[in-house]
Amino acid sequence: MDDPNQSFDPTVLPASDPCPFCTIANTYPTYDPTAPPGPDEPSLDPSKAAPASFVVLSTPTLLAFLDILPLSAGHLLLCPRRHAPKLTDVDAREAAELGRYLRLLSRALVRTTGVSDWNVVQNNGAAAAQVVNHVHYHLIPRPEIRASGKLRESFTMFGRGVRSELDDDEGAALAAKLREAVREVLEEESRKSKL
Amino acid sequence: MDDPNQSFDPTVLPASDPCPFCTIANTYPTYDPTAPPGPDEPSLDPSKAAPASFVVLSTPTLLAFLDILPLSAGHLLLCPRRHAPKLTDVDAREAAELGRYLRLLSRALVRTTGVSDWNVVQNNGAAAAQVVNHVHYHLIPRPEIRASGKLRESFTMFGRGVRSELDDDEGAALAAKLREAVREVLEEESRKSKL
Numbered sequence: 001m002d003d004p005n006q007s008f009d010p011t012v013l014p015a016s017d018p019c020p021f022c023t024i025a026n027t028y029p030t031y032d033p034t035a036p037p038g039p040d041e042p043s044l045d046p047s048k049a050a051p052a053s054f055v056v057l058s059t060p061t062l063l064a065f066l067d068i069l070p071l072s073a074g075h076l077l078l079c080p081r082r083h084a085p086k087l088t089d090v091d092a093r094e095a096a097e098l099g100r101y102l103r104l105l106s107r108a109l110v111r112t113t114g115v116s117d118w119n120v121v122q123n124n125g126a127a128a129a130q131v132v133n134h135v136h137y138h139l140i141p142r143p144e145i146r147a148s149g150k151l152r153e154s155f156t157m158f159g160r161g162v163r164s165e166l167d168d169d170e171g172a173a174l175a176a177k178l179r180e181a182v183r184e185v186l187e188e189e190s191r192k193s194k195l
Numbered sequence: 196m197d198d199p200n201q202s203f204d205p206t207v208l209p210a211s212d213p214c215p216f217c218t219i220a221n222t223y224p225t226y227d228p229t230a231p232p233g234p235d236e237p238s239l240d241p242s243k244a245a246p247a248s249f250v251v252l253s254t255p256t257l258l259a260f261l262d263i264l265p266l267s268a269g270h271l272l273l274c275p276r277r278h279a280p281k282l283t284d285v286d287a288r289e290a291a292e293l294g295r296y297l298r299l300l301s302r303a304l305v306r307t308t309g310v311s312d313w314n315v316v317q318n319n320g321a322a323a324a325q326v327v328n329h330v331h332y333h334l335i336p337r338p339e340i341r342a343s344g345k346l347r348e349s350f351t352m353f354g355r356g357v358r359s360e361l362d363d364d365e366g367a368a369l370a371a372k373l374r375e376a377v378r379e380v381l382e383e384e385s386r387k388s389k390l
Binding site: 086087088092095096097098099100103104107110116117118120121122123124125126127128129130137140142143144189 | 281282283285287290291292293294295297298299301302305311312313314315316317318319320321322323324325332335337338339384
């Protein structure tokens with residue numbers, strides 16, 4: 001949700017009352033990530049929140065959803081359900097659970113997008129380009145574009161790139177695929193831990 | 196250790212055999228982070244590894260040290276001790292421990308530098324600007340420079356900024372302060388959890 005074009009001018013930071021990520025947390029119920037809702041699940045209807053939200057994970061502790069101004073297809077945000085402005089404001093259990101799911105969501109993202117390179121970014125404070133005042137990690141696939149000679153364009157983390165709004169139908173389909181990929185990854189982990 | 200100027204041209208990626216972060220892991224012994232070595236501890240002598248390394252944390256699972264080409268004072272790297280190329284290659288326990296220490300090191304970093312804004316960045320693969328092929332998180336303080344009109348210069352994550360080499364004496368002193376701040380943070384946590 002960070003708009004990097006805005007982040008260069010702190011005077012245009014949007015008011016975040018109510019916090020948009022708390023709104024998403026309050027709108028969408030938790031579900032068991034090992035048995036995720038399908039694409040047409042009414043409780044995850046993207047139009048229930050404004051702007052439309054595409055939920056990829058919703059546990060009692062964490063929430064993940066598609067960035068609505070993605071830097072690339074699959075650009076995800078992961079945050080604690082509870083409001084906390086910066087990473088220093090989460091508790092020890094939330095911090096560990098965020099770390100655990102950064103790995104699991106990375107696996108799901110690589111599997112779903114077919115893109116094997118990605119960035120994990122977490123910004124704290126206006127000077128660090130944080131726009132939404134609710135701690136969140138970005139997971140950003142980096143498609144291989146070296147061959148095209150457009151390498152510079154892949155480094156658009158902080159506002160030099162073009163971000164276009166996520167299409168609602170594509171967002172819903174992609175979120176459902178990612179929920180299913182998270183389920184697969186969790187199932188494989190659980191099978192491995194039983195060996 | 197990522198040189199962002201290099202990351203724009205994958206043909207100049209350095210060979211990483213032996214892995215420089217494994218070298219650091221093999222050079223410096225673990226210590227109890229609640230009783231860290233002081234500034235003159237021989238076992239943490241920065242000159243024992245080449246290039247000089249400034250250890251901030253060294254547990255059986257994790258390692259943190261100063262970036263030798265810092266984007267700002269206090270620029271830290273956190274990685275698993277065991278070699279793993281990408282975040283998808285760490286195990287579940289390492290992922291959670293990385294998450295836990297990202298929060299603790301952030302607290303120590305804010306306390307030590309007095310800078311309250313910072314970025315956490317973790318790059319996976321050449322297309323995502325990863326240079327050292329051993330998974331690591333960057334913690335990068337972002338001093339407030341809005342007033343100076345140099346805001347653009349703060350967004351130097353991927354190679355547009357000037358990175359100058361870390362001074363050995365400053366590095367050793369800063370690393371010792373950070374080890375002490377980690378101790379303080381852990382002590383406060385432990386006191387809180389006993390309440």
